[in-house]
Amino acid sequence: MSASDTLLPGQPVPLPRGPVPQLGGGVYTKDGQTRASIIGVPHHEGSSLAISRVRPHPPAPNSIVLGSVTRLSPQQAMVSITVVDDVPLPAGEEFTGVIRVQDVRATEKDKVKIGDCFRGGDVVKGLVISLGDARSYYITTARNDLGVIFATSEAGATMEPVSWQEMRCPKTGKIEKRKCAKPEGL
Structure with a gap:
């Protein structure tokens, strides 16, 4: 996943096809929709879905x-x-x-x-x-x-x-x- 896949708190989290995964850290459900609770990138591990926190970095050439x-x-x-x-x-x-x-x-x-x-x-x-x-x-x-x-x-x-x-x-x-x-x- 890249920085363009980064989710902000409250944004919907894309779910994988198949059975609904267990929710891990950085994810919650509201009104039947799975959303991010932190700034991060979604990742799937086995049958669970979580958000990995993205650490901001200082600007660099080409940022x-x-x-x-x-x-x-x-x-x-x-x-x-x-x-x-x-x-x-x-x-x-x-x-x-x-x-x-x-x-x-x-x-x-x-x-x-x-x-x-x-x-x-x-x-x-x-x-x-x-x-x-x-x-x-x-x-x-x-x-x-x-x-x-x-x-x-x-x-x-x-x-x-x-x-x-x-x-x-x-x-x-x-x-x-x-x-x-x-x-x-x-």
Whole structure:
């Protein structure tokens, strides 16, 4: 099993074919559905089903990270990293990442304006490109599947991506600039 098979507490646990297994650690049943009670990966041992706890690890080059934009400057966006390779970090434990202006997109790097790509509070999906300095990791969003995945409009609504560089507020219809991650399934 890989990190992509990681379950969060409350998520349904896929059951094997055949007889219903005995439930082991990290699993419970509610309303007839078997669910995870801890962050972990399901595993089957004989006739029992359990969840093995997944230990979070610090970001490394090529890690996919999720985090919230905390600060903006003309040259970079600071990101508080809370998920590394699909594994949420424990509460109060996060890492700092930096998206530099040259790492926002692959083309027309000289035309990038950080304020047109990110806003404070945006949730960003990025790729760690290096360990950066002693305080932060360098992150890139220069792929189609990387960028803002969640943003709140000035009116307080969850925005919807309409292109790779724009999101729309469903309440007001107003368009705001962002460097959007391509939505999954498109």
